[in-house]
Amino acid sequence: MTHALDATQPLWxxxxxxxxxxxxxxxxxxxxxxxxxxxxxxxxxxxRHWGQRSAYGVPAKRWFTYRHALFRAEQLGIPFKMPPAHPFDSSAVMGLALTMGADTACVREIFRFIWREGRDPSTAEGFASLGERLGLSDGAARAASDEGQAQLRRNTDEALALEVFGVPTFRLGGQLFWGEDALPMVLYCARTPNWLESKEVKRISALPSGLGLD
Structure with missing residues (x-):
């Protein structure tokens, strides 16, 4: 059985x-x-829902994205190693995380397996190794992943209903904050929520498009 997202809570x-x-x-x-x-x-x-082309589908943008991620990691002092192939199919490992509770500690361990150790969880070998890391046999990990797929689909559908358009995204107070570099804005708005109700923020949020776009 799946469960609905609680949109009254802060979501990441x-x-x-x-x-x-x-x-x-x-x-x-x-x-x-x-x-x-x-x-x-x-x-x-x-x-797909928003009709966007991913950065990975544009060669020059793909290379820049990887270089930018490496630059940010070095700038922040965060260990970083690209997996052997990218993009990869993340659905199985996200299903696994969901059935294991998807708490911060579990999610961090999976992220580090991929982005600190440079492992690919979409391969049979990589998925089995990750399952072992999390204390599951390969069969148990795959069964858990299968169970999580329905919840993953529901999460995605409900995120789209909340107008999520990318990741990482914070949702706080009914507002979306997209991107790793949005953290200072999240911190500011958590301290000063009235800023989002300011006259200028409301004005620019309601600007019409000069090209007749929606």
């Missing part, structure tokens, strides 16, 4: 395929002191 949306989700979670001690719920969603489905 991620996908294990995202290096910036890893980098943001490694800065967890800087997050606002709020009970953010780690919520896995399928980034490829989010792109």
């Amino acid at each position: 949306f991620y996908d294990f395929v995202s290096p910036f989700s890893y980098l943001l979670l490694e800065q967890h001690e800087k997050w606002p002191n709020l009970p953010f719920i780690p919520t896995p969603v399928l980034l490829r489905e989010i792109y």
Whole structure:
């Protein structure tokens, strides 16, 4: 049985395929002191829904994305090693995380397996190794992953209903904060929530498009 997201709670949306989700979670001690719920969603489905082309589908943007992730890791002093192939299919490992509770400690361990050790959880060998790391046999890990797929689909559908358009994304007070570099904005708004109700924020949020776009 699946359960609905509690949109009244602070949520943190991620996908294990995202290096910036890893980098943001490694800065967890800087997050606002709020009970953010780690919520896995399928980034490829989010792109598909909004008609976006992923960065990985544009060669020059793909290379820049990897270089930028490495630069940010070095700048922040966070260990970083790309997996052997990217993008990879993250659905099985996110299903596994969900059935294991998807708490911060579990999610961090999986992220580090991928982005600190440079492992690919979408291969049979990588998935089995990750299962062992988490204390599960390969068969138990795969069964857990299968059980989590329905919840993963529901998470993604409900995230889209909340207008999530990428990861990592914080949702706080009904507002979305996208990207690893949005952390200072999240911190500011957690301390000063009235800023989002300021005259200028409301004005720019309601600007019409000069190109007639929605």
